[in-house]
Amino acid sequence: MCIVVGLLFMIGTYLILTKTLLRIILGTSIIGHGVNLLIITMGGLKKGGPPLLGIENVTYADSLPQALLLTAIVINFATTALFLVLSYRAYTVLGTDDTEQLRGKEDE
Amino acid sequence: MSWIHVMVLTPFIFATIVPYLYKKFNQKIHTGWFVFFIPVFIFAYLITFIPEISGGNTFMKILPWLPSYNIDFAIYMDGLSLIFALLIAGIGALVVLYSIYYMSKDREALHNFYVYLLMFMGAMLGLVFSDNIFVLYVFWEMTSVSSFLLIAYWYEREKSKYGAQKSMLITVFGGLAMLAGLIMLAMMSDTYSIREMLTSHNLEAITSNTLFLPAMILILLGAFTKSAQFPFSIWLPDAMEAPTPISAYLHSATMVKAGIYLVARLTPIFGGTGEWFWIVTGVGLVTLLYGSVNAVRQTDLKALLAYSTISQLGLIMSLLGMGSGALYFGYGDESFIYATAIFAAIFHLVNHSTFKGCLFMVVGIIDHETGTRDLRKLGGLMHLMPISFTLMIIGGFSMAGLPPFNGFLSKELFFTATLQAANMSIFNLANLGFVIPVIAWVASIFTFIYSMILVFKTFRGKHRFVRVDKPVHEAPFGMLISPLILAILVVAIFFFPNLFSKYFLLPAWEGVLPSLAQAGELSIKLSPWHGWTPELIMTLGVVGLGILMYLYIRKWYRIYNYYPQALTLNTIYNFSLENMEVLSKKATNKYMTGFIRDYLVYIFAFIVVIVGGVFWTFGGFTFDVSQDADINIYEAGLVIAMIISAVTVLFSKSRLTSILAIGALGFLVSFFFVLFRAPDLALTQLVVETVTTVLFLLCFYHLPELRKEIGKIPFKMTNAIISIGVGVIITVVALSAKGTRLFDSISSYYENSYELAGAKNIVNAILVDFRGIDTMLEILVLTMAGLGVYTLIKLRMARRDKNEGAE
Amino acid sequence: MKEPNDVLIRSVSKVAVVIIFTFAINLFISGHHYPGGGFIGGLAFSSAVVLLFLTFNIETVRKNFPVDFKVIAALGVLIAVLTGVGAMLLGVPFLTQAFDYFNLPIFGKTELATAVLFDIGVALAVIGTSLTIIMSIGDDR
Incomplete structure (x- = not known):
């Protein structure tokens, strides 16, 4: 699992370093998945049942990372949306989606 | 309070x-x-x-x-x-x-x-x-x-x-x-x-x-600056x-x-250490000499006063240095002799404040009334400004160390202290001690000269300065009050030094040397006349030589021309300041390129170097497979599918492919959540992924087609290397973090959620009950993001509407 | 977006939306004891609306849902905060939740928890936000 996380991070980083805004967004999204998987991996995998007291289990899976992740997923959604709209706005205003050309003036 | x-x-x-x-x-x-x-x-x-x-x-x-x-x-x-x-x-x-x-x-x-x-x-x-x-x-x-x-x-x-x-x-x-x-x-x-x-x-x-020594030097740097x-x-x-x-x-x-x-x-x-003694005394004496020699060649009255202040501060500083020797001797009689220097320092400090304050104010009056502070233009003001002249004499003579002004008393004490310091048997003083009184004496001569310049060059001689708009006259009375009070103090302290010392100076002395003050009292009797002591002879020498040199100042003034201009401290300061500015600008421009990608490269490279470096130096890498669960065929399949979809995003040339690939990735992640016994997460991920995909589709509709990354090979190579680095580092971190458990999980606490929160779904109980405030803030953030999106879109639309209306 | 004109999708989604709504509400209510809760319920609900957007167009949906989703988001946050403040009024720390059991006529022994109120706030905030985002982007052409 850890290797998968590492791979996701690798691909995400590569995408973020490219010049196209779209790819950057995709990259952040992939890294987001990577982080989620990383956190839940930290909690230990596949030990015990789902954290529902209704089901009789001896042990439960670690519930804290799950709660963390639940919020993380939703926030991730919001930030992705914001990022998308920002890049979209940048594109419509400036007419390019290339970060190289989005650069400001020399002395800024 | x-x-x-x-x-x-x-x-x-x-x-x-x-x-x-x-x-x-x-x-x-x-x-x-x-x-x-x-x-x-x-x-x-x-x-x-x-x-x-x-x-x-x-x-x-x-x-x-x-x-x-x-x-x-x-x-x-x-x-x-x-x-x-x-x-x-x-x-x-x-x-x-x-x-x-x-x-x-x-x-x-x-x-x-x-x-x-x-x-x-x-x-x-x-x-x-x-x-x-x-x-x-x-x-x-x-x-x-x-x-x-x-x-x-x-x-x-x-x-x-x-x-x-x-x-x-x-x-x-x-x-x-x-x-x-x-x-x-x-x-x-x-x-x-x-x-x-x-x-x-x-x-x-x-x-x-x-x-001890580094701390001393650093603190002294602060004090000296x-x-x-x-x-x-x-x-x-x-x-x-x-x-x-x-x-x-x-x-x-x-x-x-x-x-x-x-x-x-x-x-x-x-105090009481050789380093302290030599640094404080030495720097003080050098400053004393430097200030007084430089003051003589100034033509601006305030600059002259500034250099004289420097020199007087050096005097006080050197006294404090010499006095600190007292602590070396413990509580004996000897230490009281040297502690006199501390007393002299405080005394001169007060005196300096009075006469220098007075002088500054008088110079201010001259500036105010004549419009210039240039010694070359001033002269002959004596008859026009008699009160200012008197005040200037009081202040100037006090600074020169003449009776009947307080400067005389503290100057005498200063000479006493230097002579005593020269006789100290500690800190190599036996060999070098004679330097102290010599420097003090030479500096005092220059002090005398500049005091005379200050007083007589300004007020005596021909009235050279002609002011156009109004005739020069004495300052208004209100302006004279303050220097007058100070001048009165200058004289008063001379006549009642012991009263002054009892109430002000001795308590202050006790403050400097509390341990000594407990051992006994400093018996010091201040009086203008001590008999024909060496100090008096020194003073007489200063006055005699000072007058001679003042009168023949033209003859030897030329030596100042040999003062190497290029080597003055100011030149060095200006030079280093300019170069530092240029250098920092260059350096900043080097890395502040304005490309967001470059900054990201710095950040990622930093992560790799720092985290990797820590792992390397502290050997934090642990790898523990015993805790890992078995991998069955479904999971292996899922992993492969995930990797495939991620790689597809990486290499896809069309918008739609990448969106679909990323959607697939999201759904695969949610399958993993199912496998990891996280039903809530799986559900959320599933829905979020759906909505996100729609979002991507909506946005990509407006955004341009993906272009092929045109970049040079080095550019791509850097990206590849950095991303591989990040990937490796994260893998290592993940593996090590999994293998290392410093503390027991705190999650078991939440398994009481039914008793504590009446909820059987632990995750939900954590969200809404145990960590409710986090959730609350989170939905706040969510709402703000939503409003952000809304404003970004609507603002532009509003502007476009307006523009269209204008056309 | 182009005007979608697909009878199949339209008829299916009409049914599907109802099912999704029901499911969303179920998810939300069961969140206390079973998988579900404010986040998921809210998201499921908004996904149903998104489906409507896709099948019909935004104008149609807006006509049938005459609600400002920004207000809903704000309302959600407000409810969540108010439950917290309510706890303070009763002299316990901010956001302390309480629960008890009541015998209601139809449902029998039922548990009522203030956490559910808080969850309603969460759900509303999620619905409001996600729909605001989607609608603003969709609006803009």
């Missing part, structure tokens, strides 16, 4: 209402009148402490400020801090009074002026009363800042800005060095209170520590661009004495 705290804070509080008063009343009443009462009240309040303090009592009041960090606003009042505070408040009152006449209420931005002045006053009071070293440091820097503001008061002048910047750079540099020194001091003694450092137990810990000691003295002449009341207050009487105060305050900690 005690009344002393209130007193220290009063100037700050009052400063906040000054702008209001200015706005409201300045048309009729000069704002200075309101401000005037503050130092007067403080002075009157401080006077009430004199009986107690001279009786040997001290006060300690503590106001908790950051108790958890042991940083308290602790006020400690003893003779030393009291005498400084009296100077601050007393001279402050006189300066404010003087400024009322000096600063025009119609032309000047008085509210700024008085706010800065009050800020400085409060900072200075706080500085001398603080017992906690960090509070002291805060006030210390505050004086630097307010000094900067006051020097740059006429900020439209280029020279003011230059001077302000210079003083700021130098004093703040020193202040930071001092902070480092103070932290070392705190580390060594395990306390932040100067009082507690002086307990014999802590004192031992400090002196035996290896950090503040007190304009060589080679940091260069800021003081440029600081003379400040309005004259400020020069009189900050740059002769109070702020530059802060370094002296610090040295005096820390003498019990560091």
